[in-house]
Amino acid sequence: MKRRRAEVLAALFTAVTLLTGCGEKEYLKDIKAADYVTLGDYTGIEASAEEPVVGDEVVDLYIEMYILSAHATTEEVTGRAVMDGDTVNMDYTGYIDGETFDGGSAAGASLTIGSRQFIDGFEDGLIGADIGETVTLNLNFPDPYLSNPDLSGVPVVFEVKVNSISKQTLPELTNEFVESLGIADCGTEKELREYVYDYFYQAAVQTYDNKIESTLTTAVMANCTFKEPPEKMKERFARNIEDAMNAQASVQGMKLNDYMQNYYGMDEETYKAKFQEDSLELTQQYIMYQAIADAEGLNPTEEEMQAEIDYRVENYHYESEEDFRKNSDIELLREQLMRDKVMDFLKENGRIETIPAKDGQE
Secondary structure (H helix, E strand, C coil), X not given: CHHHHHHHHHHHHHCCCCCCCCCCCCCHXXXXXXXXXXXXXXCCCEEEEECCCCCHHHHHHHHHHHHHHHHCEEEEECCCCCCCCCEEEEEEEEEECCEEEEEEEEEEEEEECCCCCCCCCHHHHHCCCCCCCEEXXXXXXXXXXXCCHHHCCCEEEEEEEEEEEEEEECCCCCHHHHHHHCCCCCCCHHXXXXXXXXXXXXXXXXXXXXXXXHHHHHHHHHCCEECCCCHHHHXXXXXXXXXXXXXXXXXXXXXXXXXXXXXXXXXXXXXXXXXXXXXXXXXXXXXXXXXXXXXXXXXXXXXXXXXXXXXXXXXXXXXXXXXXXXXXXXXXXHHHHHHHHHHHHHHHCCEEEEECCCCCCC
16 A cells, blocks of 8 residues: 555656745755655665556457547447347336336436446346337346445336337448548558557556556665655645646546545545645655765756756747746756656666566456
């Protein structure tokens, strides 16, 4: 659990490079790291993770579900009964002990057979039904039934009328179809498969790296002795965490309070306290990284800083270096580069094991 927390904290902090105010002992440059941490062993640390692998089935499934399905055509089916994979338009009414119940009825609802959107037995029970036919399904709600715990395991009867049947037809994966998608550098089926593979492989490599780095960080921290870090620095890291979580909430189109409640089950008081708790650990991590950087000569040079700034200006579409500097926290960027150099050092001087993926594992 602690290793996972280290991974999450590092990911959150690395995700943002935000403009923040300056203050006494707010940044690592404002302190001597050795005053706040006594380093223990940090070379020869063991860490392992499973090799990054992406199976062909992952690529095939993604292309089918997210590319071909987006361009599928739908046609109404007549003259036969419902089959697996069909989309059924239906009216249904559910009864518990002979009485209808809230949420148990609908008219004109669509359901793709095999999607497992309804409780077990509902979709299978419609296979073989003809258009206009009414089917009686004697079922039980799952136990447990997370959507409504009060219904867990409860017997239920559904009366379902099949109004119509339709079927989706996926386009053929041809070079002409791929070219019509307009994806850069993807004009053939082979190039599209390579494009999707690279996407998933990069994610798998990131997962591998996160596992190694979080293991190393947790182990090195366990060998250290810490003093209470500066309060201003903890406050800054707490702001960074909150900013990162706000960004995640925004991606979901949500306010932070709603996002934390829905995804983590935390009210404002609880998640604010959690941010403070995590900020202490994150502050200690970076003080530890800084102490190692000072001991091993791993602080980023001005040339390295400039190269990173140039890269971000070009790839993050800033109008100019001045625009980037105005909207970014340069000292935070310096700390991130330092952390990256320290992690490279720990990996180069550690005992890293890549575990072969299990047969058939994605």
